[in-house]
Amino acid sequence: MIRAFSPCLTVSSRMLVRRLRPVPEGAEILVSVGDVVEATDPVARVELPGPSQILSAASSLGIPRKSLSEAMVVVEGDQVVAGQVIARASALFGLLKSTVQAPFDGRIQSVSDVSGQVMLSAAPRPIEVSAYLDGEVRSVKGGVGVEVEAEASLVQGIFGVGSEAIARLVRIGDDPEGKIVITEGRATSEVMERLRETGAVGLIAGSVGGADLVSLAGRELNLADTGDEDIGFTLVVTEGFGDLSMAARTAGVLDGLVGGRVSISGATQVRAGVVRPEIVGRAHGSSGVEDREEDGIAEGTTVRIIRGEAFGRIGRVTRIPEEPASIGSGGRSLVYVVRLDDDHEITVPRPNVEK
Amino acid sequence: MIGADASVIVITDCGSTTTKAILIEEVDGVFRQTSRGEAPTTVETPVEDVTRGVIAALRDLSALSGRRIIGDNGEIIRPASGNTGVDLYLSTSSAGGGLQMMVAGVVGSISARSAERAALGAGAIVADVVACDDERSAQRRIDRLKGLRPDMVLLAGGTDGGAQVGVVEMAEMLSAADPKPRFGKGFRLPVIFAGNREVADEVQRIVGGKSDLFVVDNLRPTVDEERIGPAREKIHDLFLDHVMQQAPGFARLVEWTDSPVMPTPSAVGSMLRSLADSEDIAVLCVDIGGATTDIFSVVEGVFNRTVSANLGVSYSAAFVLKESGEENLERWLPFEMDPGRLRDEVMNKTIRPTTIPDSEEGLLVEQALAREALRISLEQHRAFATGLKGTMDKSSGISGFSAGSGQESLVRMASLGLIIGSGGVLSHAPRPAQTAAMLIDAFAPEGITRIAKDSIFMLPHLGVLAGVNGDAARSVLARDCVVDLCTCVAPSGTGKPGSECLEFTLEMDGSVVESGRLALGDVLVVPLAQGREATLTVDPKRGFDVGAGKGRRWSGPVRGGPCGLVFDCRGRPIAWPESRTERVAAMRRWLKAFGAIDVTDAEGTK
Incomplete structure (x- = not known):
């Protein structure tokens, strides 16, 4: 039997989910293998390098650049505190005095008599890395990360905006403050504005309008690589742009998560090393761990059309021709023949379906 | 050899x-x-x-x-x-993303520009260019550089014996940002210094503790001289000896090959220079991908390359829309489409980049995106390829320009003898006429220009071959690589739509096979088979020029192709009707004339 390969998004009410919580070299690991953790528990504490700032010290003192070293009252490598005088100069027999003070706590990284500049590095900033999943620590690798595993529900979206959020999932219309809100249809501009104003931390929607998203963000977003934006909440879109309803299977799995705590991530990367946004919550539905379907599409596989007039329609592959066929654009492509849920049979380019 | x-x-x-x-x-x-x-x-x-x-x-x-x-x-x-x-x-x-570099200079239009040219000419993708006079604050530059993971850095600035302060400031900024190399844990970032040699020791003191510093000849030894050869060669050496050794499996690949592995764009440049030289013409070549568009040109012996990193037809589709604006994109459609729907279509292509159009409407939207990506990429290329005071790269003869603003581009459309298109949206268009139409619409060539495609983008292969067997490379280039689509005849000039533009006669074997009279706004395709040559005589009307001067007769040989001989009398710049309805009608008429779409009824609606 011919088997072809098409990309697919994971939608499962119960499966093993593993997530590596990346940590840099030198991070303090707070958990051990076998520890049971909650999504909000910290698993590592990291000291991120503080920002560096270049101070135009010679210019501030009104002295030649080449005289900066003589004016310095600290030297390279010294620790300084905010407000501390680091360089001093005087003119007119001491009548005019000027100083340069450290703008923040840090370390003198360099002093240059050529540029007349001082480089100051701030003290490292501590941050904590959360477990993200309610699960068990499976591995700990210094400089790499902490791997957490959970039996959970997992829904991958097609596109997201913003970083991670962990909160209770509620339906649209419920009190959204501090919650993640779900709507199965298109999230309009008004809905998104209202959620932002009322303090929702996340929104899961079937679709959004491209223009609405630009309006909300106040700028065009780089859709190919997201995760760091701040539009007021984290957004996960399951279907795409336009007026598209959430696929029934996706809506069904998410329905089982309403009322409970979920973790979401808006990070999306559509280039090499693809990353899709996701919603992870407690496992529900049938007991045991659901097997993922074998990769690939064969005759009989249920697929979803993801482009063109039949976008969003579900069907079953009835034939996989070996040779390219003519398609509606006038070109030729490898195709699937798909019988839709209304028994109508259509020919679809292979890249335009997902499982 | x-x-x-x-x-x-x-x-x-x-x-x-x-x-x-x-x-x-x-x-x-x-x-x-x-x-x-x-x-x-x-x-x-x-x-x-x-x-x-x-x-x-x-x-x-x-x-x-x-x-x-x-x-x-x-x-x-x-x-x-x-x-x-x-x-x-x-x-x-x-x-693995090719060769990714960050370049820095003191003055954006002088040393930073030269450094960028050296990096691009060596086949790099330039992730960012920083200069003392760019609009960002020092802190924003540092923050930006911190996030980059380049394969190497090229630092320039100051003429020999000239400015020192800016160069040291750039070195300090680099040290403060301390960008990490893309490959190799514990591997120190290579930094090439090609600036004022008098501050090389100071630069070494500042960045040497964190990076591997390589000092080469100043690429701007004097203000009016550019010498990018030594920097470019060092980039190649470091690419092979350091970067590729860190990339997964490349050390083994280097052992297998009989000649050094070349960065792909560098090989393309090598082949194009050879082609332009052997045919004594100016050549422009474009490779449009899903994420980026590369443009290469060889004009008057000067090679230029630009990479438009966010202009492509799938991963970068939404960015193309952002850069072009909805109206510029929509004008290429031969039907009306709600702007919101067009935007959603483009954004869906970005997040599902591997899907393909399965309707003519979808195909034409993607081809409109390609036109805008190509048009903007060419604008960027022409702005970059400025040749002003005739300064030549004395070490390689490859590039030459001097600083300033408002310079005329080296790449004048009327000077181009050949435009080569490559990349999926061009190579896999259902009809050759669609490929030709996209290239002509987007680039708006002037005068007499051959339009061709490299259907499988073989230029990189032939470029590396040219280094060891030039005859073999040229033979394959002529016979199997560059496939003529048409010759485009496009008078430059503007006028009143419908006014007389040109008269022409086409002769083969001493007989007139076609003649005609065209008005401003007309597009006409005259069949002329692949491999056939004919003699064309064009008499442009007053105010129009096809290469011999305004209103002056041009006569010479032209080559055919699957799209024959294309007369594009839409004016330069293309004269677009004012109203949206008229624009749609005009685009439908033009695409039909190219043979890029079928129009089946009197209204022109499919």
Whole structure:
């Protein structure tokens, strides 16, 4: 039997989910293998390098650049505190005095008599890395990360905006403050504005309008690589742009998560090393761990059309021709023949379906 | 020379997503490309070994050509004997993102620009250019550089014996940002210093503790002299000796090849220079991909290359819309489309980049995106390729310009003899006329210009081959690589729509085969078969110029192609009707004239 390969998004009410919580070299690991953790528990504490700032010290003192070293009252490598005088100069027999003070706590990284500049590095900033999943620590690798595993529900979206959020999932219309809100249809501009104003931390929607998203963000977003934006909440879109309803299977799995705590991530990367946004919550539905379907599409596989007039329609592959066929654009492509849920049979380019 | 007497040659180009292999054989004394194979590139997880993709592509090539290339030991069989083995194996690579660089200079339009040209000419993708006079604060520059993971940095600035302060400031900024190299844990970032040699020691003191510093000749030894050769050669050396050694599997690939692996764009540049030189014409070549668009030009012996990093038709589709604006994109559609729906269509293509259009409407939206990506990329290329005071690169003769603002571009559209298009949206368009129309619409060539395509983007392969066997490379280039689509005749000038633009006669074998009179706004295609040549005489009306001067007769040979001889009398710049309805009607008429769409009823509606 011919088997072809098409990309697919994971939608499962119960499966093993593993997530590596990346940590840099030198991070303090707070958990051990076998520890049971909650999504909000910290698993590592990291000291991120503080920002560096270049101070135009010679210019501030009104002295030649080449005289900066003589004016310095600290030297390279010294620790300084905010407000501390680091360089001093005087003119007119001491009548005019000027100083340069450290703008923040840090370390003198360099002093240059050529540029007349001082480089100051701030003290490292501590941050904590959360477990993200309610699960068990499976591995700990210094400089790499902490791997957490959970039996959970997992829904991958097609596109997201913003970083991670962990909160209770509620339906649209419920009190959204501090919650993640779900709507199965298109999230309009008004809905998104209202959620932002009322303090929702996340929104899961079937679709959004491209223009609405630009309006909300106040700028065009780089859709190919997201995760760091701040539009007021984290957004996960399951279907795409336009007026598209959430696929029934996706809506069904998410329905089982309403009322409970979920973790979401808006990070999306559509280039090499693809990353899709996701919603992870407690496992529900049938007991045991659901097997993922074998990769690939064969005759009989249920697929979803993801482009063109039949976008969003579900069907079953009835034939996989070996040779390219003519398609509606006038070109030729490898195709699937798909019988839709209304028994109508259509020919679809292979890249335009997902499982 | 290695490979000069080889008669069976295999070349691979390890691209970001696909590794493409071609087989070149000497047949009856003539080198031809006889077969090709491909396989996914395997530089990323889970495989992380580029040679696995190379082997798979060579096995595909074996299956299609019948030649046994890989031996039982998993290595390339050499030399060729009968239907087994090869005499020469070469490769180019842009896998794993190619060569990614950051460049810095003191003045954006002088040393930073020269550094950027050196990096681009060496085949790099330039992730950012920083200069003391760019609009960002020092802190924002540092923050930006912190987030970059380049393969190497090129630092320039100051003439020899000239300015020092700015150069040291740039070195301090680099030190403060401390960007980490893309590959190799514990590997120190290579930094090439090609600035004022008098501050080389100070630069070493500042960045040497964190990076591996390499000092080469100043690329702007004086204000009016550019010398990018030494910096470019150092970039090549470091790419091979450092970066590629860190990339998964490349050390092994380097051992396999009979000549150094070239960065893909560098190989393209090499081949284009050879082509422009042998035909004595100015050449423009574009490779449009899903994420980026590369443009190469060789004009008056000067090579320029630009990479428009966010202009492409899938991953970068939304960015194209952002840069072009909805109206500019929509004007290329021969039907009306709600702007909100057009935006959603484009954004859906970005987040599902591997889907393909399955309707003519969807196809035309993607081709409109391609036109805008190409148009903006060309604008960027022309702005970059400025040749002003005639300063030449004394070390290589490859580039030349001097600083200033408002300079005229070296790439004048009327001077181009040949435009070559490559990349999926051009190569795989259902009709050759669609490819020709996209290139002509987007680039708006002026005068008489051949329009061609490199259907499988073989220029990189031939570029690396040119370094060891120039005759073989030129033979394959002429016979199998550059495929003529049409010759475009486009008078420059503007006027009142419908006013007289030109008269022409076309002769073959001494007989007039076609003649006509065209008005401003007309597009006409006259059939002229591939490989045929005819003599064209054009009499442009007053105010219009096809290469001999305004209103002056031009006569000369023209070549045919599947799209024949295209008369594009839409004016330069193209004269667009004011109203949206009229624009749609005009675009429908033009596409029909090109043969790019069918129009089946009087209203022009499909």
